Amino acid sequence: MSARWIDRVAVVLVRARNPNNIGAVARAMHDFGFRQLRVVNEYAVPFQSARSAVDASEVLAEAAAFGSVADAVADCTLVVGTTAVGERALQHPLQALPDGAEIIRKELEAEGGRVALLFGSEKTGLSNDELSHCHWLLTIPMEQHEEVRHPSMNLGQAVAVCLYELVRSAEGTTVPASRAHVTAAMAGEVERLTALLTEVLEETGYTKRHPANCEEGQIRRLVLRMGVAANDVPVWMGILRQVLWRVRRGGES
Secondary structure (H helix, E strand, O other), rough: OOOHHOOEEEEEEEOOOOOHHHHHHHHHHHHOOEEEEEEEEOOOOOOHHHOOOOOOOHHHHHHHOOOOHHHHHHOOEEEEEEEEOOOOOOOOEEEEEHHHHHHHHHHHHHHOOOOOEEEEOOOEEHHHHHHHOOEEEOOOOOOOOOOOOOOOOOHHHHHHHHHHHHHHOOOOOOOOOOHHHEEEEEEEHHHHHHHHHHHHHOOOOOHHHHHHHOHHHHHHHHHHHHHOEEHHHHHHHHHHHHHHHHHHHOOOO
């Protein structure tokens, strides 16, 4: 994987609090050439303690802290969440790591492609609200053992395995002609479109008549499934603003 691709991959740690784990992630990133580390946490991020990890200082020096997942992934065109699956009911397409890595590489080859890889907290993984920002989910196939109900890797291991799979045999990847000229909308644009659609649904009374369909995460997932291209976002925003204007004028022309 070329340097220009690697610089468009962000590893996003959500609610990671153990400095040893953050340090292990930073070292794995350093070992495979990745530099974009982002941490989402409502508490102060323990970067200083994590810097003791061997070969992690350079990555940690450039790491950024964010207050929300939406802010951390705003400039990305593809957001992928990681999960051990377990018994949770998934509301996203699920890809095993080898297949998921291929999709990610194709996104990075497309014009303007930027990818965020989300990893949840050490104890609980990603919440449903955090997962609602993802286009699809990634899981690492693991050996099943009778004595282990839900096998999972620690945070540093999971990041290392995912990054290795991304760089493995990347040179042979080619992007389909139909995808090469399409620039996907960044997550920040998708979030603004989601907010405007929610406003339209509220103004038209849809949220009162169908509250079960209007949870914030559901609407966000609906917009993500549309696969909106960057140049289509202004068009959809214009359409929705026109609908709002007409509704607020009581349907007058």
